[in-house]
Amino acid sequence: MSYDGVEALRGFGAKYGISYPLLSDEGSAVIRALGLLNEQAAEPIMGIPHPGTFVLNADGSVRSKHFYPSYRERDTGVGVLEHLLGVEAAVHGAIRDASVESVAVSAWFDKDSYAWGQRIWLTVELDIPAGLHVYGRPIPDGYHPLEVELEPIERVLPGPPRFPETKPFRIDGLDEAFHVYEGKVRVQVPVTFMLVDGGTLDAGVRVSFQACTTTECLAPQSLRLVLPIAEQPLVERPQPRA
Amino acid sequence: MTDVDFASLGPAVGEPFPGVILPGVDGRPVDLHADRAGRPALVVFYRSARW
Known part of the structure; x- marks a missing residue:
């Protein structure tokens, strides 16, 4: 979920072969309503959320949430599987x-x-x-x-x-x-x-x-x-x- | 940049994640909980797809 418009998301999704839903919160109404607006971001980047991931249980409740101190630092796919979801990923680096x-x-x-x-x-x-x-x-x-x-x-x-x-x-x-x-x-x-x-x-x-x-x-x-x-x-x- | 209390940001652990309906890449509305169809999910908030 990001504050980009649909066109930008379509292009981004096509370019990187993204198969999961990309949701457009243009105007940041949902970002604001959820309390995730980064209030320290001024123009031209006003409207961005604090970057983070919510893990939802099957019943829709929040199982855990994970924020990163900097937009630069991110978990990788394996990191998310193993450390946020507790699922052992099949592929690792060299042992x-x-x-x-x-x-x-x-x-x-x-x-x-x-x-x-x-x-x-x-x-x-x-x-x-x-x-x-x-x-x-x-x-x-x-x-x-x-x-x-x-x-x-x-x-x-x-x-x-x-x-x-x-x-x-x-x-x-x-x-x-x-x-x-x-x-x-x-x-x-x-x-x-x-x-x-x-x-x-x-x-x-x-x-x-x-x-x-x-x-x-x-x-x-x-x-x-x-x-x-x-x-x-x-x-x-x-x-x-x- | 002042410190943010990340623990208090957004919906709390244990609470139902609110309903969200937003346009997807084809412009049609996606209802997050309906789309999930009773499965666990990751909801990722990221800075931008453009920059």
Whole structure:
């Protein structure tokens, strides 16, 4: 839904092969009525909404809503499927994996190319064999929690990693409470790509963790996976006009 | 630009999304809820198709 007229939407839809409805709110009456008018947008762009997405349930109620701080930052199709709707998308970027102390680690971006402004999710999955667990947070001093970090790349901006729920764990004879992961664990990091003409990037992902049995801990591990991600060029960069 | 409280923008989570009828690309009115036909949907508000 946008404040463009029907003609503009028809052209846009035809040019990009858009099959879903494009609704014309020329004059922004609906945008205003829904409380979404961007009141800080002055002429010649007065009438634009705050950019955002509403996810509706089958019964028409709002399941969730998602706004972006800048018109530049957008979720991709896979990001919307997986993070707004909780549906696992069938296609991802290249998977890289490694195995250490029998814990298998895989990593992938949710697509194999980035475009300027896109928020693409990095997933790191650990497959922890039965009998072992990996520490999460909160964690007592001296122990090593699961951590995922994207090595710095200029104009590539990682957000805070999302970790799943841990299970509580106690060791007989120790007062401390531990929080652990078992089995398959996925950590997800939102990464916003704010660069143009960056070409293909080799993104270094560092995963560190400590695996333990119920009676002993293995040495803390740190491994590095390199994920290639290509650049998808922008289609065009038009200027604002009324 | 002053900070916007995005959480309070637009229809609230849990509330029915209001009825919307607007012209589609062929100029004919599209009733959002009728068009959805009882399926979940994404309603995306974007800046412009022209710029």
